[in-house]
Amino acid sequence: MSYLLLPFFGFLLIVFQTALSELVFFGKLAVEISLVAVIYAGFYLPFMKGAATGFILGFFLDCFMGAPSGLFVFSYVLIFLISRFVSRRVYAERASFIMIFVGLCALLEGLLVMAIYKLAYGVDKFHHLWDVFLPHALFAGLLGPWAFKLFHKIGVLSDGRNTRTAGR
Amino acid sequence: MGQEMLLPKKYRIAIIASFFIITALLMLFFNLGHMSEPGILRKMSLEMVSSLETVINAPLTGIKDAWKRYIFLVGLEAENRLLKEKNARAAAEIIKYREGYLEGIRLQKLLKLQETMPFSTQAARVVGRNPSPIFKMIIINRGEADGVRAGLPVVATAGVVGRILEASWHVSRVLLLTDENSNVDVMVQESRVLGILQGAASAGCNLKYVSKTAAIAVGDTVISSGMGGIFPKGLPLGVVKTVGKKEADLFQKINVAPSVDPAMIEEVLVIVSDQPAATGACLRTDTYRQAAQAGKGEKR
Numbered sequence: 494m495s496y497l498l499l500p501f502f503g504f505l506l507i508v509f510q511t512a513l514s515e516l517v518f519f520g521k522l523a524v525e526i527s528l529v530a531v532i533y534a535g536f537y538l539p540f541m542k543g544a545a546t547g548f549i550l551g552f553f554l555d556c557f558m559g560a561p562s563g564l565f566v567f568s569y570v571l572i573f574l575i576s577r578f579v580s581r582r583v584y585a586e587r588a589s590f591i592m593i594f595v596g597l598c599a600l601l602e603g604l605l606v607m608a609i610y611k612l613a614y615g616v617d618k619f620h621h622l623w624d625v626f627l628p629h630a631l632f633a634g635l636l637g638p639w640a641f642k643l644f645h646k647i648g649v650l651s652d653g654r655n656t657r658t659a660g661r
Numbered sequence: 662m663g664q665e666m667l668l669p670k671k672y673r674i675a676i677i678a679s680f681f682i683i684t685a686l687l688m689l690f691f692n693l694g695h696m697s698e699p700g701i702l703r704k705m706s707l708e709m710v711s712s713l714e715t716v717i718n719a720p721l722t723g724i725k726d727a728w729k730r731y732i733f734l735v736g737l738e739a740e741n742r743l744l745k746e747k748n749a750r751a752a753a754e755i756i757k758y759r760e761g762y763l764e765g766i767r768l769q770k771l772l773k774l775q776e777t778m779p780f781s782t783q784a785a786r787v788v789g790r791n792p793s794p795i796f797k798m799i800i801i802n803r804g805e806a807d808g809v810r811a812g813l814p815v816v817a818t819a820g821v822v823g824r825i826l827e828a829s830w831h832v833s834r835v836l837l838l839t840d841e842n843s844n845v846d847v848m849v850q851e852s853r854v855l856g857i858l859q860g861a862a863s864a865g866c867n868l869k870y871v872s873k874t875a876a877i878a879v880g881d882t883v884i885s886s887g888m889g890g891i892f893p894k895g896l897p898l899g900v901v902k903t904v905g906k907k908e909a910d911l912f913q914k915i916n917v918a919p920s921v922d923p924a925m926i927e928e929v930l931v932i933v934s935d936q937p938a939a940t941g942a943c944l945r946t947d948t949y950r951q952a953a954q955a956g957k958g959e960k961r
Binding site for chain 2: 508511512521522523540541544545547548551552553555556557558559560561562563564566567570571574609610613614616617618621624625
């Protein structure tokens, strides 16, 4: 049942973050709650459900951003796997750790997008590192601990269980 | 339980991870390689984006208006406030009429362009801008139901706007000339030199692969060469802004200011026919001059 609801909640999340980005930052800064959701899934959700979450959120983000299908799907699935790998070695409870990790993942996402564009089209988007991707990574890092707490509380991604133990 | 039965527990995570990564990579390679037809989910999302833009813009305008009213009226005497309200109402009316008047001029120019163009065209209104700061795109209110499809050229009264990137049933996304993924085969009108016009985001466009020996001057007009297979020959794209020649470089560094300011586009024409209409063999460049003169003497 929760797999059927995933696309619905994923779509709502992308709509919400797009609206927030346009209303608050007038489209100048991306508010990527979906990225934090994917990292959260890597830490606390069962493997299959977490991977599906990353895939679905990536797909909807591709649609909303106008990016080629698969660009954010690949980035999100990769970030989910990295988060999963890290979750086996680190207990992510401290806000400072979440901030740094989310910021690094956001930066990695930006670098992936730039690298794929460079490889596929020969288009150099690396000059956007300072004006787009770095502010985006900093903002995502600040958003991380707050979003983690929110996901814990609403338990949207879980089946009603405590998500902190669900994936372990 | 079901998963455990299907997949051996030892390899389950590796199999699931490989499945998702391979699927994502296949999607990516398939879509990067060529311009594919968007799927039904993607089309539905595109429709949603345009609806979302409308929903977002409505409260935003409301908030802006409320803030302006607050700033103007706070601390004033009752009579003064009444007078100001009256004045504001009158000003809003004037703005509304002026907006209608300006829209009329714009549409007149567009109609003139549509009439003089030897191609079948479809007029469209810009309903949204792309929410991403790295992709330069707009959304228009015409889709497959109106004959619009991916790859078609989009023009405005001043020149080329871009091309259709993807189309759903009633809306389409337009890749602007200034997007870094945009490449157009062009020709400098004065010297007939050929080159590729590539988008450069806020810097406008760059004219690439022009030999150092070619005579290019600031102010030269850049038009489509008709060789890319997308844009018909003779459509104006921009004006040469700067020209740079370095000893070590093979080619000149030419910056071009686009004819159309992407931030100011409100209405566009989509050239929907592949072949020129019977009335003319190829596009006359004075078509744009005629269209521009339709509203001559009127201030924007």
